[in-house]
Structures are given as structure tokens and as C-alpha cells.
Amino acid sequence: MSDQNSLNPAPAPVDATAAWRERQRATAAAHEEVLATRQRQESAAAREQITAFLRRVQSQKFGPQPVELRAHxxxxxxxxxxxxxxxxxxxxxxxxxxxxxxxxxLTVPGSLSARFKGVTPTPSEPTLVLGAGGKDGESIDLSAALARLLGK
Known part of the structure; x- marks a missing residue:
């Protein structure tokens, strides 16, 4: 019986591997939650800026006028x-x-029917940096974009 046990590998490595995988999953889940929390906080801060912009535009007689928006x-x-x-x-x-x-x-897939019917974009969560991760010069802070609209 002892010879048979020496021929079969011990289950410990399988348990160690399973434990390692579980730790990796837990670490990934924790990182995902931190990222999601950060994104929720950023969206909330961006929404505050947008709300302040709207209040300011509504209170000004000669503020920037809204235009018909088009998608690309x-x-x-x-x-x-x-x-x-x-x-x-x-x-x-x-x-x-x-x-x-x-x-x-406002970027959408091209389509022939959209040329005639138009498109209805869905709202996204706002960000504090527009175009983040793009090429140099392609990103702008939301606060700077809103200030530019107000002529500041």
C-alpha cells in the first residue's frame, strides 16, 4: 500500500494551484472594483461640471446657443x-x-439607412478628460471644453 502511494502524486499541488487561481481571481475582482469605483467618482464629478454649465447657460441671456447635433x-x-x-x-x-x-x-457605424433615417445615439457616462488615451493633442479636460463654450 505504501508503494502505491509513492507512485501517485500528492493532491497538494492541485490544491496549491487552485488556491493560487482563487487568489488571482480575488485580486482581479478587487482591481475591477477599484476601477469601477474610480469611474463612478469621475462620472459624478463630470456630471457636476455639466450641471453647473447648464445652470450658467440658462441664466445667461447671451450664452452659447444649443445646435442640432450630428453623429459621425x-x-x-x-x-x-x-x-x-x-x-x-x-x-x-x-x-x-x-x-x-x-x-x-457621436461616432456610430456607417449605414445606408442612417443616411435617410438618421441615428439616435445613446448617452454615455461622462468623463473628466475627453479623448483620453488618444494621440497627443487629441484630449481635452471637460472643464476646459465647457469653459471654451462659455467664451472663457
Whole structure:
């Protein structure tokens, strides 16, 4: 019987591997929760800035007027009508807020029917940096974009 036990590998390595995997899963879950919390905090701060902008625009007689917003195809070659009215936050007109304070990324897949019917973009969670992770010069702080709209 003792010879048979020496031939079979001990289950300890399997348990060690399972324990390692479980620790990795727990670590990944903790990192994911930290990231999600940070993103919720950033969105809340961005929403506060957008709300302050809307209050300011509504209180000014000669503030920036909202415009009809259009979406762009991913390749940038085509623009599509939307039912939205608001303000573009980037000069390339790919990010905007509507008059209700919803945040939109106005890039959509190209389609023939969209040329005739238009598109209805869905709101996204706002960020404090527009275009973060893009090429140099393509990102702008939300606060700077809103200030630019106010002429500051």
C-alpha cells in the first residue's frame, strides 16, 4: 500500500494551484472594483461640471446657443442627423452634451439607412478628460471644453 502511494502524486499541488487561481481571481475582482469605483467618482464629478454649465447657460441671456447635433461615421466620412440638440465639446464634433445634460460620443457605424433615417445615439457616462488615451493633442479636460463654450 505504501508503494502505491509513492507512485501517485500528492493532491497538494492541485490544491496549491487552485488556491493560487482563487487568489488571482480575488485580486482581479478587487482591481475591477477599484476601477469601477474610480469611474463612478469621475462620472459624478463630470456630471457636476455639466450641471453647473447648464445652470450658467440658462441664466445667461447671451450664452452659447444649443445646435442640432450630428453623429459621425467611425471613419469620419459621413454625418448623420440625430434628434439631439446641445453643444459639441470637441472641435471635431465627436463628443457633445444635450440640453438635458446627457453626454454623448457621436461616432456610430456607417449605414445606408442612417443616411435617410438618421441615428439616435445613446448617452454615455461622462468623463473628466475627453479623448483620453488618444494621440497627443487629441484630449481635452471637460472643464476646459465647457469653459471654451462659455467664451472663457
Amino acid at each position: 461615421s467611425y471613419d469620419g466620412g459621413t454625418r448623420y442627423k440625430t434628434p439631439l440638440t446641445g453643444w459639441y465639446l470637441r472641435k471635431d464634433e465627436t463628443i457633445a452634451i444635450d440640453t438635458a445634460g446627457n453626454f454623448y460620443i
